[in-house]
Amino acid sequence: MAVVAGVDVGSLCTKTVILDGNGKILSYDIMRSGHYYKGAAEESIENALKSAGLKKGDISYTLGTGYGRGAVAEADAEVTEITCHARGAARLFPEVHTVIDIGGQDSKVIGIGDNGRVTNFVMNDKCAAGTGRFLEVMALALSVDIGEMGDLFFASKEKVDVSSMCTVFAESEVISLFARGHKKADIAAGIAHAIARRIMGMVGQVGLREKVVMSGGVAKNAGVVRAIEERIETSLLVPHEPQIVGAFGAAIIASERMSATIG
Amino acid sequence: MDAKYKVNRLQTTNEIRPLVDKHWADLRTAKERGELVAWASGPSFIFAYAMGMKCHFMAGYAAYCGGIGAGEEVLKVAEMAGDLPETCSYHRLHMGMGEAVARGIPINPQAILPMPDLMVAGRLCPEMSHYAEGLHRRFGVRVLPIDLPAVVDMEDMPRIREFVYRQFKEVVIPTFEEVCGKPFDYDRMSEILSVLKKVATLRNQCWEFFKDKPSRWTLWDYGVSIAPVFYLMGNPAGVAYYEKLLKELQERREKGIPAIAPDGEKYRLYWDGWLPWAFLGKFMRKFIPHGAVVLCGRYPWEFFPHPELIDPEHPVETWADLYYGMESHLVYTFSPKGTVDLIGKLIDDYSLDGLIMFSSKTCRVMNLAQPEVIDVLDKKYGIPGVIVEGDMIDSAMISDAQIETRLQALYEMIDSRRR
Numbered sequence: 001m002a003v004v005a006g007v008d009v010g011s012l013c014t015k016t017v018i019l020d021g022n023g024k025i026l027s028y029d030i031m032r033s034g035h036y037y038k039g040a041a042e043e044s045i046e047n048a049l050k051s052a053g054l055k056k057g058d059i060s061y062t063l064g065t066g067y068g069r070g071a072v073a074e075a076d077a078e079v080t081e082i083t084c085h086a087r088g089a090a091r092l093f094p095e096v097h098t099v100i101d102i103g104g105q106d107s108k109v110i111g112i113g114d115n116g117r118v119t120n121f122v123m124n125d126k127c128a129a130g131t132g133r134f135l136e137v138m139a140l141a142l143s144v145d146i147g148e149m150g151d152l153f154f155a156s157k158e159k160v161d162v163s164s165m166c167t168v169f170a171e172s173e174v175i176s177l178f179a180r181g182h183k184k185a186d187i188a189a190g191i192a193h194a195i196a197r198r199i200m201g202m203v204g205q206v207g208l209r210e211k212v213v214m215s216g217g218v219a220k221n222a223g224v225v226r227a228i229e230e231r232i233e234t235s236l237l238v239p240h241e242p243q244i245v246g247a248f249g250a251a252i253i254a255s256e257r258m259s260a261t262i263g
Numbered sequence: 264m265d266a267k268y269k270v271n272r273l274q275t276t277n278e279i280r281p282l283v284d285k286h287w288a289d290l291r292t293a294k295e296r297g298e299l300v301a302w303a304s305g306p307s308f309i310f311a312y313a314m315g316m317k318c319h320f321m322a323g324y325a326a327y328c329g330g331i332g333a334g335e336e337v338l339k340v341a342e343m344a345g346d347l348p349e350t351c352s353y354h355r356l357h358m359g360m361g362e363a364v365a366r367g368i369p370i371n372p373q374a375i376l377p378m379p380d381l382m383v384a385g386r387l388c389p390e391m392s393h394y395a396e397g398l399h400r401r402f403g404v405r406v407l408p409i410d411l412p413a414v415v416d417m418e419d420m421p422r423i424r425e426f427v428y429r430q431f432k433e434v435v436i437p438t439f440e441e442v443c444g445k446p447f448d449y450d451r452m453s454e455i456l457s458v459l460k461k462v463a464t465l466r467n468q469c470w471e472f473f474k475d476k477p478s479r480w481t482l483w484d485y486g487v488s489i490a491p492v493f494y495l496m497g498n499p500a501g502v503a504y505y506e507k508l509l510k511e512l513q514e515r516r517e518k519g520i521p522a523i524a525p526d527g528e529k530y531r532l533y534w535d536g537w538l539p540w541a542f543l544g545k546f547m548r549k550f551i552p553h554g555a556v557v558l559c560g561r562y563p564w565e566f567f568p569h570p571e572l573i574d575p576e577h578p579v580e581t582w583a584d585l586y587y588g589m590e591s592h593l594v595y596t597f598s599p600k601g602t603v604d605l606i607g608k609l610i611d612d613y614s615l616d617g618l619i620m621f622s623s624k625t626c627r628v629m630n631l632a633q634p635e636v637i638d639v640l641d642k643k644y645g646i647p648g649v650i651v652e653g654d655m656i657d658s659a660m661i662s663d664a665q666i667e668t669r670l671q672a673l674y675e676m677i678d679s680r681r682r
């Protein structure tokens with residue numbers, strides 16, 4: 001059976017997943033999108049091909065998704081990241097009914113029916129509040145590595161509120177909390193709770209139905225995951241590599257379309 | 264995207280432009296002819312028309328400015344004058360126009376209206392109060408505020424109808440009599456209503472062609488045809504327009520011509536909220552290539568869907584009833600319950616596949632409870648919906664990528680439910 005690729009061109013990162021004919025992941029790639037989405041898509045496909053020991057001609061069908069889905073020159077078709085995240089999450093966790101995806105510059109909550117298909121969704125793609133970019137700015141303000149933010153959450157001893165939702169205002173709030181002598185860990189936890197609060201509102205709109213999967217780069221931050229779990233009073237299922245769920249979903253759809261063409 | 268969809272343009276809709284242009288040209292030059300001018304928000308413009316005043320209606324001006332491409336420049340003037348971008352864009356548009364004239368800032372001359380002798384602020388929403396207050400404070404316009412309360416439950420309707428009717432009789436009509444220096448012309452109001460009754464009856468016959476599968480026309484075609492049941496009310500040219508439109512639609516049916524070529528639509532959609540007046544073409548281009556056609560919507564369906572209830576012999580009573588009656592109750596569709604009732608009926612009547620809830624970022628009324636409305640209707644009818652944010656005229660509030668993702672996601676949801 002044919003080898004296919006799913007390419008998710010996000011505003012911050014581009015991800016590619018290559019599946020073999022049995023739906024098994026042969027390789028994947030994650031890289032920064034930069035400002036030239038077309039180039040990023042090409043490079044990411046190239047990287048994934050290389051890791052799988054394949055060449056361009058081996059791919060029978062490519063499906064583009066994400067904000068830059070129109071920039072995937074190789075794509076045979078495009079599908080939105082909403083459908084792709086739902087399909088990817090449902091393949092990884094068949095019992096999923098809600099997906100929380102927090103990416104570089106947007107966040108979405110997707111409701112999934114018993115058949116693994118999207119029932120409804122909400123998206124915040126208007127501002128960076130509560131997204132990966134928000135966390136990056138906060139990490140800079142705290143002078144810590146973005147990777148440390150999650151661990152800091154668990155070292156927190158005192159509750160600190162970060163009330164601003166706006167990235168710019170939250171940054172100055174963090175600086176002033178620092179100036180008032182609050183500990184890094186407590187502020188980091190406050191930031192995670194601020195993100196969780198925002199997500200909670202979106203979950204409320206879609207309606208919480210278990211099981212809940214969290215995808216996107218921010219799912220790598222254990223602090224944010226815990227803060228969301230506390231808010232929604234449900235544990236989250238986080239895939240081994242949460243950032244590629246959309247690209248994985250795109251590859252699954254590519255596979256189905258391929259078999260439909262052949263079959 | 265499979266088939267190459269293209270819109271089949273209607274011929275008749277080309278004929279609306281001269282009618283609309285004449286209306287606005289008459290309004291622009293009214294003072295030169297010594298005529299009195301009124302501005303209105305809410306359903307009060309008919310009283311000005313009955314008195315022979317030239318009158319403009321808030322949303323009508325927005326639609327017109329959108330049509331002539333003047334919206335952006337007028338909004339810019341408002342912002343320069345200190346109006347916040349979060350303010351309703353209908354409000355900003357009027358302030359911008361007033362400020363442009365007051366400060367001598369050049370804007371498209373077709374967008375300039377004379378300041379009114381009376382502004383009747385029919386307050387359906389808080390923004391309409393601010394708008395009237397702004398006109399009074401900034402430009403010294405005489406304002407007559409009237410309250411048009413929201414109706415959440417039908418059982419409240421009779422008493423609110425009485426309250427509104429009494430305002431028409433006891434406040435609106437005497438004020439027009441005072442401003443115009445003559446008795447109120449009930450006969451003219453009856454004439455206007457008879458013409459409206461004819462036009463809206465023909466228009467309802469045209470609506471039937473949305474029910475065809477494939478549909479014979481689109482909501483956008485109706486959007487440009489709204490003026491005869493709206494600010495061209497009482498103008499007999501509206502009857503001729505709709506007769507012609509009806510004939511063209513009948514011909515389309517006979518010849519099997521769909522609204523979109525080659526074979527008609529793949530998705531039949533509902534549109535909630537205002538029409539994006541300045542971006543009708545832009546939105547159309549987001550639907551047609553996907554085989555999607557928008558067929559009906561809450562706002563365009565507000566314009567007198569029950570012409571059989573119009574009773575020209577009792578003009579003021581019937582006018583109150585059209586908005587607040589037990590059978591025709593336009594204001595009820597502003598409430599979440601009323602919205603659900605209306606859309607539910609449209610889903611059945613027009614065999615809809617999906618809902619687009621257009622959420623104007625600055626409107627305080629139309630967006631009420633849109634997520635809940637989607638949820639309730641999905642549960643009841645199994646029809647998905649998406650919220651698309653934007654604005655009627657302000658391009659700063661429109662993000663193409665966001666809109667496209669949501670629309671594409673809607674098509675994908677419809678497809679997945681069909682499988």
Ligand code: SF4
Nearest residue numbers: 351388390626627628
């Ligand atoms: S209903 Fe909406 S668009 Fe109309 S005046 Fe009020 S806020 Fe503005």
